[in-house]
Structures are given as structure tokens and as C-alpha cells.
Amino acid sequence: MPGEFLEQRIVGGVSYGSSYTDAYAVTITTTAGGAEYRKLVHPYPVRKFRLVFREALASMWADVVNLYHRCYGRYAGFRVKAFDDFTTAPDGRSAPTRTDQALTYVSSGVYQLVKTYGLDAAGIAIGRPSRVIYKPVSGTVLIAKNGALLVSGVTVDTTTGRVTISPAPAYPADTITGGCEFDIPVRFDVDLQVDQSAPAIRMLEGVELVELLQP
Incomplete structure (x- = not known):
């Protein structure tokens, strides 16, 4: 435990x-x-x-x-x-944006912040590992639905990295993305x-x- x-x-x-x-x-x-x-x-x-x-x-x-x-x-x-790696941007240092990463669906209206690694321009990979972001930095999280920034109805738990969106997006029709600074x-x-x-x-x-x- x-x-x-x-x-x-x-x-x-x-x-x-x-x-x-x-x-x-x-x-x-x-x-x-x-x-x-x-x-x-x-x-x-x-x-x-x-x-x-x-x-x-x-x-x-x-x-x-x-x-x-x-x-x-x-x-x-x-x-x-x-x-060297404190934001969701691909280089780990640039300012985060609302479309940096696709969030992981947890339950209706609840999503988990993550960061995926191993991007290759040629698309060569056996898979791309990801790090669950449990500790986002307060005030840095940006969330988007289908590319549009959500300016209300978003609650971020900075102790778990889970994001709650109200009203709940339609899953899997709506694409939820986000970006933030984070600690390990x-x-x-x-x-x-x-x-x-x-x-x-x-x-x-x-x-x-x-x-x-x-x-």
C-alpha cells in the first residue's frame, strides 16, 4: 500500500x-x-x-x-x-498548452493527466510509454474539449492529477486534452x-x- x-x-x-x-x-x-x-x-x-x-x-x-x-x-x-522535464510539452521545458497531451478517461467527467514519451517523427516505435501526472503544479493546468479551451466547469485535484469536468463530456465522442507543469x-x-x-x-x-x- x-x-x-x-x-x-x-x-x-x-x-x-x-x-x-x-x-x-x-x-x-x-x-x-x-x-x-x-x-x-x-x-x-x-x-x-x-x-x-x-x-x-x-x-x-x-x-x-x-x-x-x-x-x-x-x-x-x-x-x-x-x-529537464517539468511540463507536458514534448521538450519538457516549454510552456504547457491545452493540446499537449490526451487525457486518460477514468469515469464520467473524470480524466487523468498524463505525459507520453518516445515521439518519433517517422512513427517508428513498439509503443509509447507514459507517465501518470499525479502532482500538477497549482494554477498551471489547461484543459480543452475538442481543441477548445475550457474556461469554466473544470476542477483539478493537484494531489492526484485528476480533472473533473462539468457537465461531463460525451465519451468517447469528445476528445479531452490538456497541459500543465508538474512535479515528480x-x-x-x-x-x-x-x-x-x-x-x-x-x-x-x-x-x-x-x-x-x-x-
Whole structure:
């Protein structure tokens, strides 16, 4: 079952040297003859961050350390902004638009924000993975019905990424699209290490976070 979640974003002086990966859960069995049998466990990328913070001693506690303790280390989740991928635009950084992504139908009038990856101009693919957007940024969500921006009757839950439209569109006749800025739900994946690099400066190296697929 999902654990606790704090609806706040980690902040602080993220330094060069930070990195992230997108991993897919694939099991690979190799036969004696060298043939491989590969199974895709789930079609979603799981993002992992390795952050480096250079913090003044006075701000380190407020920015990172207190959050770590509020989360009880690996126990609770929180938000992080992925600076290369924080909008629904194809490049991950441009301003979101109302037609960026097709929303997933959940029930009458209720849709889920998502972002699809792997666009290829030639259309070459075995499929396109998507990330469920659970944590849209408040005030950034744009929703359209059949391409027309909806300016009323739209409610966005910024803790689940679900959008409720009233009156409910006709499904599947009406096409619902949307765009937004979003955070990635994560948790700490290692114990926090603080290096005393100078009297008033601290380095927090190897702050590892892992995405929560079901926060």
C-alpha cells in the first residue's frame, strides 16, 4: 500500500554534478545458447535522481535536512521538480498548452493527466510509454474539449492529477486534452550524508531520490 506523502517540493541549491535516470523494469532470461527472453514488467519509466546540494549551514536545515526528518527518511514521499522535464510539452521545458497531451478517461467527467514519451517523427516505435501526472503544479493546468479551451466547469485535484469536468463530456465522442507543469512524486532512497566542507558551507552529496509510481 502507498505510504504517507508530504505535498511539498524539495528546495535548495542543486549543484552541477546532479544527475537523473529513467529506468524500465525489464526481466531478462538468457538461455545456454545465448538467446534472450525479455519481459517488460511495467510500461512506465521510473525516474531516479542523484542530487548534489551546496548549502550555507544556516539554510541547509530548512531546505533539505528538515524535510528528510519529516519524511522519516525513506518512509514518506514528497515532490521534486525535474528541470529537464517539468511540463507536458514534448521538450519538457516549454510552456504547457491545452493540446499537449490526451487525457486518460477514468469515469464520467473524470480524466487523468498524463505525459507520453518516445515521439518519433517517422512513427517508428513498439509503443509509447507514459507517465501518470499525479502532482500538477497549482494554477498551471489547461484543459480543452475538442481543441477548445475550457474556461469554466473544470476542477483539478493537484494531489492526484485528476480533472473533473462539468457537465461531463460525451465519451468517447469528445476528445479531452490538456497541459500543465508538474512535479515528480519521490522518496529518499538512501540515508542523508552531510559533508562539512567549510565552516559555514555544507555539501550534501549523493542525495538519492526514487520516483513513486503510486504515491
